[in-house]
Amino acid sequence: MHIEIDEIAKEFGATTALKPVSLAIPSGALVALLGPSGSGKTTLLRILGGLEFPTSGRVLFDGQDATGMTVQERRAGFVFQSYALFKHMTVFENIAYGLRARPRATRPPEAEIQRRVSKLLDLIQLPQIATRFPSQLSGGQRQRVALARALAIEPRMLLLDEPFGALDAQVRKELRQGLREIHDTTGLTTVFVTHDQDEAMELADLVVVMSMGRIEQVGRPQDIRARPATAFVRQFIEA
């Protein structure tokens, strides 16, 4: 799905999180929102997911205005930094959650839910953990379960907030590859937020460098490396 951000601004009381920013994300791209904390990248992601409402500006999905759409209507697969797994549900119940939450008319039959969940468990390469609870999983496993749960609703796009932030270096490397593979298999337009420039450069097709609520530069990793547009970008990618 093609996403267009049209002059989006966001204020929280007196503080400005986003100055008006515009950005076009081509369908099927894997995009990194890269910047230090406080740069507005998470706010932008949350606006795309419908978790925040912009102070001004519009969001367009495939050319249609989606600004006023509720979270539920957007069907954006969202992976939270803390993963936000449901602690009292098994892995299976977590992944099946979005399907079971549908109104009866569009809810798949139980056998279909079973089939889909086990397919997703295969996709994240954790076929054995369906009956475990989140507290019994490692950090890397939790992240992959959160990803599978987001994919179960057949999302129109995938939004990830610091998906590797809470993991140690070794696991982080493995899971980067995992995300790339899942993106390539599903072909979903994917946006992830990160403060780690290596991660953004290695993984993304398109990197959006942000600072102080502003987009500093948009480009392919190699272009940003070769021709940083501003002093901030140069400094940030060299750090």
Add this chain to the structure above:
Amino acid sequence: MFDSSFQEPLLTPTEGNRHPWRPATEESPLVRRILIAVAVLGLAVLVVAPLGVVFAEALAKGAGAAIASLASPDALSAIKLTLLVAGISVPVNAVFGVAAAWTITKFDFRGKAFLITLIDLPFSISPVVAGLALVLLFGANSLIGGWLVAQGFPIIFALPGIVLASVFVTFPFVARELIPVMIEQGRTEEEAALTLGASGWRVFRTVTLPNIKWALLYGVLLCNARAMGEFGAVAVVSGKIRGQTATMPITIEMMYNEYLSVAAFTLAAVLALLGLLTLALKTLLEWRHADQLSAIRRH
């Protein structure tokens, strides 16, 4: 998985704002309003109305009649007795609470969980059963009680019994407020003071006590309110002797049963005011010293 057999049809949003946008973690304004109304109305009927009745009945024949009823010998002796009982049992419980919390939080020993369970036990025992247990132990028919009566020191149907009953029902109050606060604060400050050469008593007075004083006051307040208001346990052990072992709550019962409505409700209003004062002070403490008291709520 990405076959479209069960694909939900894409919802096409209509242009503009159909309904005002609302965060995903909030209920709709209508639901909010209904829930707030139910909460406020429920609390008004269940809690505020009984409180209001106490004052309305006390003042039913005017403030003069109410004040005059407090000057009756029965009322005066009840007030004196209740103050005396609280004056003994609250300090006793404060000392116990500090000692127990100190022992439990500053040292590691086997059986700690069991000790805490024993301290909490009075919360799960009916006050009437507590009074019964005291009567069985100290009553004139018992071994200890019989001997004490022979020595001219009766416990049951006398002041010591009332104090014991009051201490029993308020037993866990102070320790319970202190333990979570002291766990949270750890032992390092005391250990630092010890390495600086302070004596044990000095460490307690200059390091521990300032750190727990608001929690201690909080516990003492709750303990005092309960000690002054205890009815069931005291009813059993006191013998309800008018002018001698009738505390304020017991006197309220007697007056009420004798249809002395104004007198009963005036005495009740005094206790209710004490309860309100306790609540106000407690709220003020929670507000001002949230940092120290937050541990209590979490445990």
Add this chain to the structure above:
Amino acid sequence: MALSLRIQKSPMPGFRLGMGITLAMLSLIVILPVGALLAKGASYGLSGIWGTVNTPRVWAALYLSFRLSFFAALFNLVFGTLLAWVLARYEFPGRRLIDALVDLPFALPTAVAGIALTTLYAPNGVFGSVFKSLGIKIAYTEWGILIALIFVGLPFVTRTVQPVIDEIEREVEEASATLGAGRLYTMRRVILPALAPAALTGFALSLARAVGEYGSVIFIAGNLPLKTEIAPLLIVIKLEEFDYNGAAAIGLAMLLISFTMLLVINLIQIWSRRRIGHV
């Protein structure tokens, strides 16, 4: 004392003094009296206890006490959780006052609550007359007892649930919404299960308090044998008749039933905690 021998060496002073005071007080106030009760029960013997308890009047009292306590705790479970939610999540004028008022049943002596509730719900009382015109009698019936038991147990659920609501991660609720769940579904499947262990604790506390309650109930109960006589009152009556064996037997029966109930509730909680992991 076995407790003090097991202590690890510690530079901290005051162990002997602290433990000494603690154990001395605990023995005098709790262990000896409760021990005396148990000893009385033991000397009376199982058949003696059974003989006392197994009469229609005692059974009726125990059944009344536990049944109404259960319903009162159930009401408090629902209303207390709602109250906790409103106080933790909504901002409205008077919220602080309401928050403070929740504790009023703890601060108001039971005898005061008892005469106030009776006056309020008596046939000529403010609420009682309204119910009377509908043909319902509240005071001196089971309804009156139920209202008194609701009153004394009201704060427990709210006070155990409120801090848990404060600790729910907003992201978990947001995750539910991004997965397509409406607010009601999120409430039912995500929020309420997270509150359940704390709510159950509050329920148990409320239940235990109601079962043992005496002061606020006896005024409004009517105290008719076999009809509106609660178990604690029966103990008081036996004591007034100097029937110590009978009083001890009923007291022990109450303790036994209460502890069994609390044990079951604790087991449910341990089971649910183990499932959810460290919450």
